[in-house]
């Protein structure tokens with residue numbers, strides 16, 4: 001009996017299994033609005049067999065975009081197109097759909113990764129003024145952010161609240177706040193990006209204050225009948241940055257606020273961090289540490305999870321409650337079908353494709369043997 005294929009409940013939302021598609025920026029929106037690429041991408045992910053698909057980092061205000069091609073959810077057109085997109089997806093996918101709300105902070109105003117590896121925009125390319133907890137650029141040659149004052153922080157908090165309301169109306173069943181990877185909330189949490197001397201900097205309690213204010217405000221408007229969580233860094237991978245104990249302390253506060261899950265990632269805060277990113281499951285120990293320290297909040301593990309048996313082991317050994325996949329499911333969008341076969345669980349191959357299945361197509365064994 002596979003635990004990976006056993007339903008799980010996050011807050012008021014029950015998912016059909018414990019596999020999810022991690023949020024993945026496509027940098028292909030126009031004015032924050034999804035385009036045909038998003039329909040095909042999300043349609044493919046919606047048929048992957050994962051019980052949850054979380055849409056990419058979606059900005060709560062224009063200057064919170066990493067690139068001009070990021071999704072946004074600050075205006076009516078964006079809300080309407082996302083509503084229609086979800087309606088279409090639901091006609092053929094039985095996955096739950098979530099969205100990640102984000103503000104890129106000092107890492108905003110960049111090119112897509114395929115243009116000079118995502119270097120910051122020049123004024124000619126339409127660069128905009130970025131903001132952050134302190135006037136410290138991400139790296140040499142990056143924009144120096146303006147320091148957020150109370151009014152700026154209130155504007156961003158309200159942006160998260162308004163976008164959360166829009167995400168609810170659009171029909172998303174799960175909301176994930178982006179608190180990882182060196183974007184705005186992660187910048188506040190890390191002493192390396194946050195050197196403020198007011199109530200929002202210094203001690204961990206102070207550094208958590210702004211992210212928690214946003215979290216509390218979003219909790220007020222996001223329905224309990226759905227699921228609410230935060231993606232956070234288990235480590236910044238640099239001396240003086242966030243460590244697993246900080247992640248656990250933040251998760252504990254989120255649980256107190258009534259959050260249902262945390263999604264434990266790492267990195268992205270410091271340009272020169274050394275991350276053992278090629279190692280299978282390299283972030284899973286952070287998820288495990290949070291899960292061990294903080295009961296009653298579901299934990300999602302992510303990062304170099306590539307094999308169904310590896311995923312099964314992570315949930316069945318109690319390292320995490322769920323797993324998320326990014327590159328593995330881009331590489332093999334039928335990852336969940338393969339996992340079902342390997343783990344002896346019922347699979348959800350669409351009826352239209354059944355003739356290519358193991359039982360009905362003699363070429364199946366040959367094709368899968370050739371690929372392996």
Ligand SMILES: Cc1cc2nc3c(=O)[nH]c(=O)nc-3n(C[C@H](O)[C@H](O)[C@H](O)COP(=O)(O)O)c2cc1C
Nearest residue numbers: 022023024025056057302303304305325326327328
């Ligand atoms: C194309 C791409 C886009 C990504 N965009 C996001 C994003 O929007 N938000 C986020 O939190 N992480 C993002 N990530 C990170 C992934 O969600 C994931 O944490 C990371 O790729 C490690 O998981 P993996 O080994 O399964 O790929 C992205 C990764 C990829 C490959």
